[in-house]
Amino acid sequence: MRRWMMVAALLPMLGGTAFAQDTVKIGYIDPLSGGGASVGEVGLKTFQFLAEELNAKGGILGKKVEIVPFDNKTNPQESLIQAQKAIDAGVRYITQGNGSSVAGALTDFITKYNDRNPGKEVLYFNYAAVDPVLTNAKCSFWHFRWDANSDIKMEALTNYMKSVPSIKKIYLINQDYSFGESVRSAAKTMLKAKRPDIQVVGDELHPLLKITDFAPYIAKIKASDADTVITGNWGQDFALLLKAAADAGLKVNWYTYYAGGTGGPTAIKQANLNHQVFQIAEGIPNLGHPPADAFEKALRAKYDFSLFYPRAVNEMRMFAAAADKAKSLDPVKVAAALEGMEFEVYSGGKGMMRKDDHQFFQPMYIASFGERTEKEPFDEEKTGWGWRLAAKIDTDQTVLPTTCKMERPN
Amino acid sequence: MLELVVISTLNGILFGMLLFLMASGLTVIFSMLGVLNFAHASFYMLGAFFGFQISRWVGFWPALFIAPLLAGALGAAVERFGLRRVHRNGHVAELLFTFGLAFAIEEVVQMIWGKSPVDFRIPPSLDFPAFRIFSTNYPAYKMFMLLVSIAIFVGLLIVLKKSRVGLIVQAALTHPHMVAHLGHNVERVFMLVFGVGTALAAVAGVIAGPALVTQSNMAALLGPILFVVVVVGGLGSLPGAFVASLLIGLVQTFAVSMNGSLAGAFGPLSPDYAQSWLSDIWGVTVAQIAPIMPYVLLVLILIFRPMGLLGTRET
Numbered sequence: 001m002r003r004w005m006m007v008a009a010l011l012p013m014l015g016g017t018a019f020a021q022d023t024v025k026i027g028y029i030d031p032l033s034g035g036g037a038s039v040g041e042v043g044l045k046t047f048q049f050l051a052e053e054l055n056a057k058g059g060i061l062g063k064k065v066e067i068v069p070f071d072n073k074t075n076p077q078e079s080l081i082q083a084q085k086a087i088d089a090g091v092r093y094i095t096q097g098n099g100s101s102v103a104g105a106l107t108d109f110i111t112k113y114n115d116r117n118p119g120k121e122v123l124y125f126n127y128a129a130v131d132p133v134l135t136n137a138k139c140s141f142w143h144f145r146w147d148a149n150s151d152i153k154m155e156a157l158t159n160y161m162k163s164v165p166s167i168k169k170i171y172l173i174n175q176d177y178s179f180g181e182s183v184r185s186a187a188k189t190m191l192k193a194k195r196p197d198i199q200v201v202g203d204e205l206h207p208l209l210k211i212t213d214f215a216p217y218i219a220k221i222k223a224s225d226a227d228t229v230i231t232g233n234w235g236q237d238f239a240l241l242l243k244a245a246a247d248a249g250l251k252v253n254w255y256t257y258y259a260g261g262t263g264g265p266t267a268i269k270q271a272n273l274n275h276q277v278f279q280i281a282e283g284i285p286n287l288g289h290p291p292a293d294a295f296e297k298a299l300r301a302k303y304d305f306s307l308f309y310p311r312a313v314n315e316m317r318m319f320a321a322a323a324d325k326a327k328s329l330d331p332v333k334v335a336a337a338l339e340g341m342e343f344e345v346y347s348g349g350k351g352m353m354r355k356d357d358h359q360f361f362q363p364m365y366i367a368s369f370g371e372r373t374e375k376e377p378f379d380e381e382k383t384g385w386g387w388r389l390a391a392k393i394d395t396d397q398t399v400l401p402t403t404c405k406m407e408r409p410n
Numbered sequence: 411m412l413e414l415v416v417i418s419t420l421n422g423i424l425f426g427m428l429l430f431l432m433a434s435g436l437t438v439i440f441s442m443l444g445v446l447n448f449a450h451a452s453f454y455m456l457g458a459f460f461g462f463q464i465s466r467w468v469g470f471w472p473a474l475f476i477a478p479l480l481a482g483a484l485g486a487a488v489e490r491f492g493l494r495r496v497h498r499n500g501h502v503a504e505l506l507f508t509f510g511l512a513f514a515i516e517e518v519v520q521m522i523w524g525k526s527p528v529d530f531r532i533p534p535s536l537d538f539p540a541f542r543i544f545s546t547n548y549p550a551y552k553m554f555m556l557l558v559s560i561a562i563f564v565g566l567l568i569v570l571k572k573s574r575v576g577l578i579v580q581a582a583l584t585h586p587h588m589v590a591h592l593g594h595n596v597e598r599v600f601m602l603v604f605g606v607g608t609a610l611a612a613v614a615g616v617i618a619g620p621a622l623v624t625q626s627n628m629a630a631l632l633g634p635i636l637f638v639v640v641v642v643g644g645l646g647s648l649p650g651a652f653v654a655s656l657l658i659g660l661v662q663t664f665a666v667s668m669n670g671s672l673a674g675a676f677g678p679l680s681p682d683y684a685q686s687w688l689s690d691i692w693g694v695t696v697a698q699i700a701p702i703m704p705y706v707l708l709v710l711i712l713i714f715r716p717m718g719l720l721g722t723r724e725t
Contacts, residue, residue, distance in 0.1 A: 032525055032526075033520065033525035033526075033626065033627065034525070034625075034627045035623075035625075035627065037525050037526040037527070037625070038526050038527055040526075041525075041526050071525075176698060202669075204697060205697075205698050206666075206697075206698075207701050210631065210701065212622035212623050212628070212631065213421075213425070213621065213622055215417075215421045215552075216418060216421050216662075216663045216666040216667060217666060219413075219414055219417040219418055219421065219546065219667060220414065220666065220667045220697075222413065222414075222417075222545070222546055223411065223413060223414035223667070236527070236623060240623065247539075247547065247549045247552075248417075248546050248547055248548075249539065249542075249545075249546065249547035250546075
């Protein structure tokens with residue numbers, strides 16, 4: 001009797017392992033609670049949507065793709081616990097995007113883990129953490145980044161801003177961690193070089209995802225008499241900042257990285273900043289690229305949000321392409337296949353995963369948010385307003401040098 | 411400059427009054443039961459979520475009354491069936507009980523409303539700029555928040571100082587046995603005070619919910635500051651809590667608007683130290699450390715005036 005019970009207990013476990021071999025598990029480690037939850041949840045659904053897209057075409061090498069969510073609360077320590085949990089659950093591919101502080105901890109952890117566990121390597125696909133250090137001083141063979149890093153974005157933004165003569169006084173407000181720090185210093189050095197006449201009248205760092213009322217900060221921006229604000233804020237830190245600006249009636253131009261994130265468009269509409277908020281990204285709706293439009297429509301039919309992460313689309317599709325090219329799902333072989341890989345990106349045009357530092361280069365778009373013409377079919381968050389292209393930066397113009405000295409496994 | 415001062419003062423007072431709504435209940439409960447209620451901020455969160463849910467069903471204005479009543483009833487039940495039993499096992503058990511309760515409430519809220527923020531909106535009837543000073547709009551809803559908290563503060567003061575109920579409560583604070591011998595049901599007084607205290611926190615939740623973010627981490631974000639308020643004001647002192655709330659509200663708001671740093675005061679650091687840890691401390695502005703100012707204040711108060719600003723006993 002007892003023996004039978006043991007067999008019965010073992011059976012489901014066998015079933016589990018057999019099942020696991022038929023799936024490619026991607027561990028999604030991002031905030032699903034706390035201040036980062038609003039963007040983390042959208043990211044998760046986007047990845048699940050992309051996994052379904054791959055599965056509909058037969059998965060990767062015939063294996064079903066499964067996204068396994070892990071909540072890191074935007075906290076680096078918690079992320080490492082979740083990464084270990086993911087690895088213990090059989091995950092060999094980890095993806096993360098929100099928070100360069102988290103990304104820095106994860107890339108260290110995974111590099112060390114892979115050193116100690118040859119044959120069980122884990123790859124880290126970074127879809128949105130843009131601190132330049134991750135593909136420079138702290139670059140790792142196991143880390144691949146699909147989003148343009150902060151310096152690339154600032155280079156493009158300042159190139160655009162330099163041709164706007166009305167900009168005279170700039171205020172910088174950013175989140176107080178490695179990413180915000182890199183935005184503010186890049187903005188200052190680049191503006192100095194390109195438009196020395198522009199005055200930086202404020203340079204603010206505020207706690208990451210902890211502020212619930214930005215009114216004091218807005219009062220300060222107002223007092224500084226700035227005409228333009230640059231911010232790298234994301235998630236609720238952007239939405240609440242704009243909400244406070246709307247309440248106080250602050251009318252300035254905004255140059256941002258992440259204005260399109262959850263709550264951002266609603267707040268911009270509330271503030272009535274018609275085509276006064278700019279965003280730099282690797283894609284927006286309303287570019288008129290037919291495959292992207294079809295994807296956007298399908299996503300919106302299923303969820304109540306629009307595509308905020310074209311980079312995630314590129315990541316998942318390139319992952320599948322790399323596995324096909326390597327004819328293997330072994331992370332080391334997939335990593336080798338990804339290096340230097342060229343790819344037709346989601347928004348159209350060629351992208352390239354640079355071998356030297358694992359930074360992906362792709363066309364970038366500066367867009368403003370406001371009233372639409374009939375050529376712009378997509379609005380955001382039911383505001384009626386949508387994105388309009390202001391400038392396109394081709395792939396070759398986004399390439400910046402790297403200081404990365406990549407250590408490759410033998 | 412004047413504009414910044416005026417707006418910051420308004421914002422500071424508003425934040426301070428919101429803190430007071432919560433701190434008042436916490437400090438009165440402490441003086442009665444002798445226990446710091448770690449779950450107090452959770453009732454603020456419950457108030458916000460109840461308010462959100464009820465305003466979905468019947469609108470914001472009924473929610474403003476029903477949500478605090480519900481939260482207060484829940485608070486009273488917690489005292490009657492939880493704290494009162496735990497009380498027999500001493501203060502440590504009570505402390506742990508409220509500590510655990512805070513986590514339990516957070517979990518329950520996450521289970522029901524999820525972990526991401528809910529869409530709790532300002533009622534349309536209050537969604538307009540109240541007035542314009544210099545070139546800044548001041549939202550009507552913020553004025554409403556301010557008026558509600560001031561009204562409650564005045565009401566509370568009158569009830570405690572002038573009414574019969576207030577007299578019994580005050581007597582029960584210091585001489586519970588005497589009050590009991592005079593024929594009053596002290597246990598019921600305790601329960602009611604706990605209920606009213608948590609209901610006040612819930613009022614703060616309902617009115618703050620639409621203006622700030624209604625999310626399952628809102629208790630954890632505000633909880634620590636509450637303890638700063640009651641300790642700085644003096645544990646158990648209602649006027650102390652009032653002064654401390656305003657003080658902390660103003661300190662935090664004004665700190666944000668200041669750009670001073672050591673580098674600004676003493677000139678830039680010599681280049682020899684530019685790459686060292688000292689450069690971080692040298693360059694940090696008052697605005698950047700604004701969020702930790704209340705805790706600095708807490709430490710200083712505990713060192714130099716442990717009974718708090720208006721407190722009467724040592725903590």
